[in-house]
Amino acid sequence: MDFSIASILALDGLTNGAVYALLALATVLVFAVTRVIFIPQGEFVAFGALTLALLQAGRLPGTVVFLLVLAVLAAISDVVDGVRHHRPGKRIAINVVKTLAWPVVASALAWWAAGKGLPLAVHALLTLALVTPFGSLIYRLAYESLADASVLVLLIVSVGVHFALVGLGLFFFGAEGFRNPSFWDSRFSAGPLTLNGQTLIIFVASVVLIVGLYLYFERTLAGKALRATAVNRAGARLMGISSSAAGRMAFTMAAFIGALSGLLIGPTTTIFYDSGFLIGLKGFVAAVFAGLSSYPLALVGALAVGLLESFSSFWASAFKEVIVFSSILPVLLWRSLTDPHSEEH
Template sequence: MDFSIAGILALDGLTNGAVYALLALATVLLFAVTRVIFIPQGEFVAFGALTLALMQTGKVPGTVWFLLALAAAAAIADIAEGVRHRHGGARIARQLARTLGLPIAVSLLAIWAAPQKFPLIVQALITLALVTPFGTLIYRLAYEKLADATVLVLLIVSVGVHFALMGLGLFFFGAEGFRNPSFWDARFSAGPVAVTGQALIIFMASLALIVLLWLFFERTLSGKALRATAVNRSGARLMGISSSAAGRLAFTMAAFIGALSGLLIGPTTTVFYDSGFLIGLKGFVAAVFAGLASYPLALVGALAVGLLESFSSFWASSFKEVIVFSSILPVLLWRSLTDPHGEEH
């Protein structure tokens, strides 16, 4: 291996690592706020990439019907909850309006816009608007009633949600894979290394989102509420912070981050309905490097995972996934030996 090959591999690894960093940050956020190890994070990636790809063909994406189906299920749960607690009809109607309003509005927009074949950036924005509400709906349907369950129970639920989303993804999107056009087709030479415009878009978008997340947690009331819930759920409740509202917001942010990651990674690889699992799992590996607690360490871990994957594909391409996922074992062993073990309450 000479310097030029090493440079190409390093650039490829850092590009992928920037996407894994976003997924790792979302994983750490969800675990900190809700104690959910969210395995299906990668499904948001696949949904984002496939939605944009179908809009590129002028077809109404299956995301529309998937979103409406989840919203209908949440509406039925609202009605059942209202009847059980003997809420008035006006209160139930207001809750149904909150549950169905955004999904229906976004779906109608997508149905109208898909045949118009708007510019790529407009389609990307509609894609983000379609996939982001999935976070709130999935939290409400799968996790909200189990908010006080143990981490193990929540992990088992995550496995079930993953298989459900993957099966439904096959139903709504089909088995065909898609590769999206690049957001920027330019190419720049840096010595022996050629940097594509899409790689620069990935770096800039990832950096911008990380900065925005930092500003959100440091400067906004909602961000500080999420931080308080992550530090002490019981204390946050005593201060009037709703753990359910915090969970919904965290899942909404995770869905947005996943959809954005799908838009960024779509032009670099062919995405299928089940491609998100491996992509999300690499973000999870990076989050484990950070102990599911530290955002800076998650960023470092993600870049390390990207570089390890890239160089492994050169030295032993058939075993690159094995090498990447095996790297988590010494981390787990080290944390098991150094961190105190306590009973979960």
């Protein structure tokens, strides 16, 4: 291996690592706020890429039907919860309208836009509008009633949600894989390296989102409320911070990050209905490097995973996945020996 090959592999690793960093940040965010190890994070990636691909093909994506079904189920849950707690009918109606508004408007826009040949950027924004609400809806239907359950129970639920989303992805998108067009086709040469526009977009989008998350948590009241929930859920409740609202916000942000990652990675590889699992799992490996608690360490871990995957594909391409996922074992062992922990009751 000479310097030029090493440079190309490093660039490829950093590009993939930038996407894994977004998924790792989403995983850390969800776990910090809700204690949920969110295995299906990668499904948002697949949903985002496939939704954009179907819109580009002039077809109405199955995401629309799925979103409306989840929204109706959540609205029914609002009604049942309101009746059970004897809330006024007006308040129940307002909650139902809030639940249905975004999914219905986004679905109507998708139905109108399908087949009209709109620009790629418009379809990308519409994809984000369709996939982002999945986070809040999935949290409400699968996790909210179990918010105080143990981490193990929440993990089991996550595995079930993962298998459900993969099966529904096959039903709504089919078994065919798609590769999206690039957002920027320009190429730039820098010595032995050739940078394309999509790579630059991935780097810029990742940096902007990471900085945006930092400012959100450090400078805004809502971000500080999420941090408070992450530090002490009971204390946050006593201070008037709703743990349910915090969970919904965390899952909504995770869905947005996943959908954005799907848009970024879609032009670089063919995405199938089940591709999100491996992609999300690599983000999870990066999050484990950070102990599921540190955003800067999650970024470092993601870049390390990307570089390890890239160089492994050169030296032992048949075993690159094994090498990447095996790297989690010494990290878990080290954390088990050095971090104080106790049994959860």
